[in-house]
Amino acid sequence: MPSGRTHDRITLWALPWVTGFAFVQTRNANLTLLVAGGFIFGGLMFGPDLDIYSRQYKRWGLLRWIWIPYQKSLRHRSFLSHGPIIGTSLRVLYLGSIAVTVVLFSVVVGEKLGNKSWSWRIFCQTWGRSLLAYQREIIAVFWGLELAAMTHYLSDWSGSTYKRLRSSGIRGLLMHGKINKRQAIAQRRRRLRAKTNANRRKQRS
Numbered sequence: 780m781p782s783g784r785t786h787d788r789i790t791l792w793a794l795p796w797v798t799g800f801a802f803v804q805t806r807n808a809n810l811t812l813l814v815a816g817g818f819i820f821g822g823l824m825f826g827p828d829l830d831i832y833s834r835q836y837k838r839w840g841l842l843r844w845i846w847i848p849y850q851k852s853l854r855h856r857s858f859l860s861h862g863p864i865i866g867t868s869l870r871v872l873y874l875g876s877i878a879v880t881v882v883l884f885s886v887v888v889g890e891k892l893g894n895k896s897w898s899w900r901i902f903c904q905t906w907g908r909s910l911l912a913y914q915r916e917i918i919a920v921f922w923g924l925e926l927a928a929m930t931h932y933l934s935d936w937s938g939s940t941y942k943r944l945r946s947s948g949i950r951g952l953l954m955h956g957k958i959n960k961r962q963a964i965a966q967r968r969r970r971l972r973a974k975t976n977a978n979r980r981k982q983r984s
C-alpha cells in the first residue's frame with residue numbers, strides 16, 4: 780500500500796488531467812473549478828484513509844476528532860471506506876450529518892435567544908432552495924471527491940498487487956484469491972463451531 784506522501788503526490792500529478800477531463804466534459808469553467816477543488820480536497824483531506832491515523836486525518840487539525848467514531852466503526856480498507864461510490868457517499872453523509880447537527884444546534888440557540896431571523900422555517904426554506912438551485916455544482920464537487928477516491932483505491936490496489944508480485948511472483952498473485960477463499964471458509968467453519976459450542980454450554984447450564 781503506498782504511503783500518505785505517495786498518495787499526495789499522485790493527487791497532485793493527477794490534478795491537471797482531472798481538470799482537463801472535467802473541462803472537456805462540462806465546457807464550463809465554474810464546474811471545472813468545483814471538480815478540481817473537490818479532487819484536491821478529496822485527495823488531501825477527505826480520502827478513504829480517514830479510516831486510520833493518516834495524513835488525511837491529521838490535516839483536519841483541531842477538528843480531527845470528528846473522524847474518530849468513523850475510524851472506530853470501520854476496518855481499514857473496508858468496502859465502506861475504500862469502495863467505489865459507497866466510500867465517498869458515506870463520508871459525505873457522515874460529515875454532512877455532523878454539519879447539520881451543528882447548524883441545527885445554532886438555530887435552536889439563536890431562536891432561544893430571540894433572534895427572529897434564525898427560525899426553523901427560514902433555515903429549511905433557504906437550504907431547500909440552495910440544494911435545488913445548485914444541483915449541478917453539488918454533483919461537480921461530488922465527482923471531484925469521487926475521482927480523488929478512485930485514484931486512491933487504484934494506487935492502493937496496484938501497490939499491494941506489486942508487493943505481492945515481488946514477494947511471491949505471478950503464481951503467488953494467482954494463488955492469493957484461492958488462499959483468501961480457503962481462509963474465509965476455514966474462518967466461517969471455526970466461527971460456526973464456536974457458536975455451536977457456546978449454545979451447547981448454555982443448554983447444559
Ligand SMILES: [Zn+2]
Pocket residue numbers: 827828856861931935
Ligand atoms: Zn487507502
